[in-house]
Amino acid sequence: MKKISILLFVATLFLFSANTVFAHTHLDSSNPEDGTTVTESIDTIELNFDTVIEQNATLQVESSEGDTFEVTDISITDGELVATLDEDLANGSYTVTWDIIGVDGHAMQDSITFEVDAESSEEEEIEESTTAEENESMTENNQSESDDSTTADETNEETATDSSSNTMIIAILLVAIIAIIAIVLIRKKK
Numbered sequence: 001m002k003k004i005s006i007l008l009f010v011a012t013l014f015l016f017s018a019n020t021v022f023a024h025t026h027l028d029s030s031n032p033e034d035g036t037t038v039t040e041s042i043d044t045i046e047l048n049f050d051t052v053i054e055q056n057a058t059l060q061v062e063s064s065e066g067d068t069f070e071v072t073d074i075s076i077t078d079g080e081l082v083a084t085l086d087e088d089l090a091n092g093s094y095t096v097t098w099d100i101i102g103v104d105g106h107a108m109q110d111s112i113t114f115e116v117d118a119e120s121s122e123e124e125e126i127e128e129s130t131t132a133e134e135n136e137s138m139t140e141n142n143q144s145e146s147d148d149s150t151t152a153d154e155t156n157e158e159t160a161t162d163s164s165s166n167t168m169i170i171a172i173l174l175v176a177i178i179a180i181i182a183i184v185l186i187r188k189k190k
């Protein structure tokens with residue numbers, strides 16, 4: 001009887017450590033905020049998550065025209081991610097997509113969109129049209145890239161659904177194990 005209760009105790013500990021928190025990691029706030037328009041040009045994007053995240057997070061910035069922007073630095077402190085771009089974002093609409101590993105070990109992918117509408121100087125407009133021309137030849141590449149990310153999105157949603165049903169099963173198992181341990185301990189006392 002003693003051996004069984006020790007075994008159950010170890011199993012419980014294992015389940016707890018594997019699922020410390022029964023919740024996915026989501027975005028709390030960001031700068032720029034989702035759906036907003038910023039009136040000055042920016043070269044950093046800040047994401048605040050509701051739990052700590054792992055250091056291996058990645059982030060992509062894409063304009064509505066399909067141009068992608070190089071992220072030169074990602075710094076992560078607990079649940080705060082700050083991404084620095086190699087250039088200021090010109091006026092336009094942007095989508096920021098991230099892949100993170102949350103505190104529960106689940107991979108989470110999500111995105112925000114925002115607009116930049118800064119007082120544009122002539123220089124910026126010239127820069128913008130040059131970039132647009134340069135990127136015309138890349139449009140094909142970007143097309144296949146965005147196809148890929150759609151597939152990734154779908155896979156991710158499936159994973160999230162699967163893991164939440166797994167979480168339910170684990171929670172039920174946990175309750176059952178705790179109940180068994182309680183019964184064993186009560187019997188021991190008698």
Ligand SMILES: [Cu+2]
Nearest residue numbers: 023024104106
């Ligand atoms: Cu999760």
